Amino acid sequence: MVSKKAKWIAPVALASVVGLTACGGGTSDSKGASDGAAAADSTAPVTFSLFSADANPNWNNMQDDVGKAITEKTGVTLKAEYAVGGDTQKVSLMIASGEYPDLIMPKGDTSKLVEAGALVDLTDLIDKYAPNIKALYANDMNRLKYSKDDQSIYILPTYTGVGQTSFDAGGGFELQLEVLKELGYPEIRTLDDYEKAIKDYYAKNPTINGQPTIPLSLNADDWHIMIGVTNPAFLATGLPDNGEFYINPETYDAMLHYKRPEEKEYFRWLNKMNSEGLLDKETFTQKRDQYLAKISSGRVLGTINQEWDYSEAENTLKGSSDPTMQNRIYGHFPVTLNKEMKDHSFMDVGFPGGYGIGITTNLDENQRIRAIKFLDWLASDEGQVLNNWGIEGKQYNVENGKRVIPQEIQDRKTNDSAAFTKETGIGQYTLMSPHYGDGVKDKTDNYYTANFPEQIQNAYTQPEKDALKKYNATTWKDLFPKAEELGTSAWGAAYNLPAPSDPSYTVAFQKSQDIVRKRIPEAILATPDKFDAIYDGMIEELNSADIVEMEKIFSQQIKNTVELWGTGK
Amino acid sequence: METLTPGGNSNKSPGAPAAEAEVGKRFKKQSFWRTALQQKYLYLMSVPFIIWAFVFSYLPLWGWTMAFQDFKPAKPFLDQKWVGFKHFVELFSDDRFYLALRNTLAMSVLSLVVGFIIPIIFAVLLNELRGIMFKRFVQTVSYLPHFVSWVVVAGIVTKMLSTQGGAINDLLVGLHIINEPIQFMAKGNWFWYIVTAADVWKEMGWNTIIYLAAITGIDQEQYEAARVDGANRYRQMWHITLPGIRTTISVLFIMAIGHLMQIGFEKQFLLGNNLVLEYSQVLELYALQYGLQMGRFSYGTAISIFNSVVSVILLFTVNGIFKRVSKESIM
Structure with missing residues (x-):
C-alpha cells in the first residue's frame, strides 16, 4: 500500500519542485567557468547572457562568421535576448524579479538599474584589465561617469563611436529622386521649396502606377511620432537634437521644445499641408507597416523621417527591376522654416556618452573580470576590424596595405542587407563593443569602420549618384550645414543622458508625452482657423505646475552634467 | 443546493454528481476525520492542486504589501519604507485613472452584452441546421478566428477600415x-x-x-413531446433549447462578470493610436505605463489591488443576485 502510494507521490512532488526551481533558477547554465581566478585569464568556453533593449531581427545566435570568430578568440558565447520592438517594461520586470542577465544594454533604463544596485562599477575593472577600453575612452573618461553624486562607470557607451564623424545624412526632409528629376533638380532649402516641389509634381502626376499619389506621409505610430512628426519641428527650426527639450546654451535651462514659438509655425505648416490635402489622411492612424507599404509602393513623394525608420521599404524599391521604381527612393535635404535657420543635424556634440553596455551583479568577481576582458577584446583593433569588416579573405581583402571590400560583397551588402548581416554578422557586434566611430584610422592607416567617404559613395545606387551629381555633391551630407558653422554643445546630446528616475520627473514627463501625442495630431488635423486655439491650449496644459517642475529637474541634470564633464563656460 | 462545476451541466451526465451527493449525505452525521479517512484517496488526489493554487494564487498576494510601501527593488522587506495609503490617494486623484476606468468599464460592458448574446443566438440557430456537414463547416469556420493573434486581427481591422482601399469604405x-x-x-x-x-x-x-455542447445534452424526447403538442421551431427554441442551457448561461455570465475589470490591453493597444487615446486607454495599459514602465512598482500594485477588489465585489454581488432570483450560482 505505502510503496504504491510513494510511487505516484514522488513524481508529483518532483514535478512541483522542478516547476518551482524553474521559476526561480534562471541563468544557472552560464556559470560554467567560475572555478577560481584562473578562469578569468583563460579562453575556456563560457556563456554570458545578454539583454538588449533594442530589437534585432537579424541576430543569429553567433552562428555567423564574425560570431564564430569571436567565440574562437575569446571562448565567449553570448546567449542574447533582444527586446521586441524596443520594449521598455522588460528591464522593470528584471528589477522586480531581481534576475538579471550577465551583460545588459538597457538604453534609457540605466537609472532604474543603478537604483536597484544591479550594475557593477567598472572603473577599477577597466583600470586593471582593459587596456584597450582605457585607451579608447582616454579623453572622455569623465563622460562615462554616471552622475555628479555617483561618479561610478556603469555603462560603456557603445551606441556611439569615439571620434565619430558622420559622412552621410540619413535625416532631414526626404523627397523622391523621381520628383527631383522631373522638376529639374530645384534647390530644396526651405519649407516653401519643399512644399512647392511636392505640389508641382503632384499636380502633374495625380496617380503613380494606377494608384493615387500620396504627396506627403509621415510615420506617427506609437513612439515613431517623435521621429517623424515632433523631432522635425526642432530640426526645421534650427535646433540640435536634445530629445523632448530645448536647452538654453547660456543658462542650461531646459523646457519642452514645443513651447518655442518657431515650432508652432512648423506645425502650422503641417496643418496647412493637411488642409490642402497634401498630407496623407491616414498619417495619424496608420501603423508602421502600412506606412512602409506605402513607401515601398513608390507612391509617397515626400516623407520627413530618419532613414533607419524606413530603410526596409526603401530597400524594396532599390531591389526593383523597374528603373523608375528604383528612382523612387529618397534624397535628404536640410529643410528649415526660412533661410536664416540652419539644420543642426551635424552639430559637433563631442563624445555624447550615453547608451551602451554594462555588467550586472549576476556575475561574481572572477566572471566580471572575464566579462570585461571580453569587452576589451571587442574594443581591440583586431576585434573592431573583425566587427566592422568581417573575415579577411572572405568579406574583405587587403590590397597594398588597404582594406578593400570586393564588388560582389558590396553589392550584396547594399541590395540584400538583411540576409548578408545574418550570414556574416558584420555590424551585429558593433553595438555591444566599445568602438571608434566612422572616420577614425587605425595603425595601418585604414579606417576602423567600413563607412568612409569613398565607401559611402560606392554604396549609393546609380539613381542616387545621378541625383547627387546634379546638386554638385558626393554625399547627402554635403547639402547640410557643416559642423564648423554650428558651434558645440556643453552637455553632449540631452536625449543620451540618463533620465532622472524620481517619480516627480517620470510621471510628469509621461504626462507631457500623453498631452503632446494627443494634441499635436489634433492641431495638425484641425481646420486652419482652429489651429491656434488647439496649439495654445496644449501649451497651457504643458505649463501645469508638475510639468514645469519636471523641466527644472532636467535643467539641474544638465547643469550637473556640464559640471561633471568640466565643459562649462 | 446543487453546486455546478463551471461549464458542466446537470442534464448532460446526471449519474456521477447525484451519486456523489448521496455519498455525501450518508457521511454527513459522522465526524469529519472519519470521512476524511474514508475518502483519503480523494483528499490525496486534491493535494497537488491545493498546493498549486496556494503557490500561484495565494503566495503572490504577499506582494500586495508593496502598495503600502515606497517599494525599492533589491532591498530586504524590513528596510522598505511604509507609506500607508499614499499610492491609493495618488491613484484616486489622477484624472487619467478615471478616464482609464471609464474606458475599461465601457468596453467590457459592451463586449459582455454583445459578446454574450450573439454566441447564444448563434448556437441556438446553428442547432436548428439540418445538414450535419454544413453545420460542422459553419461551426469550424466561425471559431477559426479565435486562433488568430490580436496582432494580425488588428492589422486586418485597420486595413478593412482604411480610407485608402479599405473594403468597408469602398x-x-x-x-x-x-x-x-x-x-x-x-x-x-x-x-x-x-x-x-x-x-x-x-x-x-x-x-x-460551449452552448452547442450544452444543447446536445438536452433530452431529445422533450423536443418530440413538444412537436406532438404542436410547438413550432421558434416555440421549441424558446421553451426547450433556451431553458435547457439556462444553467450554462448563468454560470458563464457570472464568471464573465468576474472578468469585467480584466479585459487585457492587446486590443486597445494594437487598434488604438494617438488620436483616440482618450477612448483607448484602459486600466491595464495605464498600470503598465504609469506603474511598471516607470519602475513605480508600488503604484502598479495599488492599481492591481483596486482591480481585484472591484472584481471580487462584482462577482459576489452578481452571484448573490442570481442565488436569490434563479437559485443558480457558482458559489
Whole structure:
C-alpha cells in the first residue's frame, strides 16, 4: 500500500519542485567557468547572457562568421535576448524579479538599474584589465561617469563611436529622386521649396502606377511620432537634437521644445499641408507597416523621417527591376522654416556618452573580470576590424596595405542587407563593443569602420549618384550645414543622458508625452482657423505646475552634467 | 443546493454528481476525520492542486504589501519604507485613472452584452441546421478566428477600415451611402464599438462551442413531446433549447462578470493610436505605463489591488443576485 502510494507521490512532488526551481533558477547554465581566478585569464568556453533593449531581427545566435570568430578568440558565447520592438517594461520586470542577465544594454533604463544596485562599477575593472577600453575612452573618461553624486562607470557607451564623424545624412526632409528629376533638380532649402516641389509634381502626376499619389506621409505610430512628426519641428527650426527639450546654451535651462514659438509655425505648416490635402489622411492612424507599404509602393513623394525608420521599404524599391521604381527612393535635404535657420543635424556634440553596455551583479568577481576582458577584446583593433569588416579573405581583402571590400560583397551588402548581416554578422557586434566611430584610422592607416567617404559613395545606387551629381555633391551630407558653422554643445546630446528616475520627473514627463501625442495630431488635423486655439491650449496644459517642475529637474541634470564633464563656460 | 462545476451541466451526465451527493449525505452525521479517512484517496488526489493554487494564487498576494510601501527593488522587506495609503490617494486623484476606468468599464460592458448574446443566438440557430456537414463547416469556420493573434486581427481591422482601399469604405462609397471615405480609426467615440465588433468577430464562434455542447445534452424526447403538442421551431427554441442551457448561461455570465475589470490591453493597444487615446486607454495599459514602465512598482500594485477588489465585489454581488432570483450560482 505505502510503496504504491510513494510511487505516484514522488513524481508529483518532483514535478512541483522542478516547476518551482524553474521559476526561480534562471541563468544557472552560464556559470560554467567560475572555478577560481584562473578562469578569468583563460579562453575556456563560457556563456554570458545578454539583454538588449533594442530589437534585432537579424541576430543569429553567433552562428555567423564574425560570431564564430569571436567565440574562437575569446571562448565567449553570448546567449542574447533582444527586446521586441524596443520594449521598455522588460528591464522593470528584471528589477522586480531581481534576475538579471550577465551583460545588459538597457538604453534609457540605466537609472532604474543603478537604483536597484544591479550594475557593477567598472572603473577599477577597466583600470586593471582593459587596456584597450582605457585607451579608447582616454579623453572622455569623465563622460562615462554616471552622475555628479555617483561618479561610478556603469555603462560603456557603445551606441556611439569615439571620434565619430558622420559622412552621410540619413535625416532631414526626404523627397523622391523621381520628383527631383522631373522638376529639374530645384534647390530644396526651405519649407516653401519643399512644399512647392511636392505640389508641382503632384499636380502633374495625380496617380503613380494606377494608384493615387500620396504627396506627403509621415510615420506617427506609437513612439515613431517623435521621429517623424515632433523631432522635425526642432530640426526645421534650427535646433540640435536634445530629445523632448530645448536647452538654453547660456543658462542650461531646459523646457519642452514645443513651447518655442518657431515650432508652432512648423506645425502650422503641417496643418496647412493637411488642409490642402497634401498630407496623407491616414498619417495619424496608420501603423508602421502600412506606412512602409506605402513607401515601398513608390507612391509617397515626400516623407520627413530618419532613414533607419524606413530603410526596409526603401530597400524594396532599390531591389526593383523597374528603373523608375528604383528612382523612387529618397534624397535628404536640410529643410528649415526660412533661410536664416540652419539644420543642426551635424552639430559637433563631442563624445555624447550615453547608451551602451554594462555588467550586472549576476556575475561574481572572477566572471566580471572575464566579462570585461571580453569587452576589451571587442574594443581591440583586431576585434573592431573583425566587427566592422568581417573575415579577411572572405568579406574583405587587403590590397597594398588597404582594406578593400570586393564588388560582389558590396553589392550584396547594399541590395540584400538583411540576409548578408545574418550570414556574416558584420555590424551585429558593433553595438555591444566599445568602438571608434566612422572616420577614425587605425595603425595601418585604414579606417576602423567600413563607412568612409569613398565607401559611402560606392554604396549609393546609380539613381542616387545621378541625383547627387546634379546638386554638385558626393554625399547627402554635403547639402547640410557643416559642423564648423554650428558651434558645440556643453552637455553632449540631452536625449543620451540618463533620465532622472524620481517619480516627480517620470510621471510628469509621461504626462507631457500623453498631452503632446494627443494634441499635436489634433492641431495638425484641425481646420486652419482652429489651429491656434488647439496649439495654445496644449501649451497651457504643458505649463501645469508638475510639468514645469519636471523641466527644472532636467535643467539641474544638465547643469550637473556640464559640471561633471568640466565643459562649462 | 446543487453546486455546478463551471461549464458542466446537470442534464448532460446526471449519474456521477447525484451519486456523489448521496455519498455525501450518508457521511454527513459522522465526524469529519472519519470521512476524511474514508475518502483519503480523494483528499490525496486534491493535494497537488491545493498546493498549486496556494503557490500561484495565494503566495503572490504577499506582494500586495508593496502598495503600502515606497517599494525599492533589491532591498530586504524590513528596510522598505511604509507609506500607508499614499499610492491609493495618488491613484484616486489622477484624472487619467478615471478616464482609464471609464474606458475599461465601457468596453467590457459592451463586449459582455454583445459578446454574450450573439454566441447564444448563434448556437441556438446553428442547432436548428439540418445538414450535419454544413453545420460542422459553419461551426469550424466561425471559431477559426479565435486562433488568430490580436496582432494580425488588428492589422486586418485597420486595413478593412482604411480610407485608402479599405473594403468597408469602398463598399459604402460604392453603394453611395457616403460620399467621402470615413476615417474610422481617427474617431475617438467610435473606438469602443470598433473594438467590440472586432472582439465579437474573433470570439463569437469559439464562445458558441460551449452552448452547442450544452444543447446536445438536452433530452431529445422533450423536443418530440413538444412537436406532438404542436410547438413550432421558434416555440421549441424558446421553451426547450433556451431553458435547457439556462444553467450554462448563468454560470458563464457570472464568471464573465468576474472578468469585467480584466479585459487585457492587446486590443486597445494594437487598434488604438494617438488620436483616440482618450477612448483607448484602459486600466491595464495605464498600470503598465504609469506603474511598471516607470519602475513605480508600488503604484502598479495599488492599481492591481483596486482591480481585484472591484472584481471580487462584482462577482459576489452578481452571484448573490442570481442565488436569490434563479437559485443558480457558482458559489
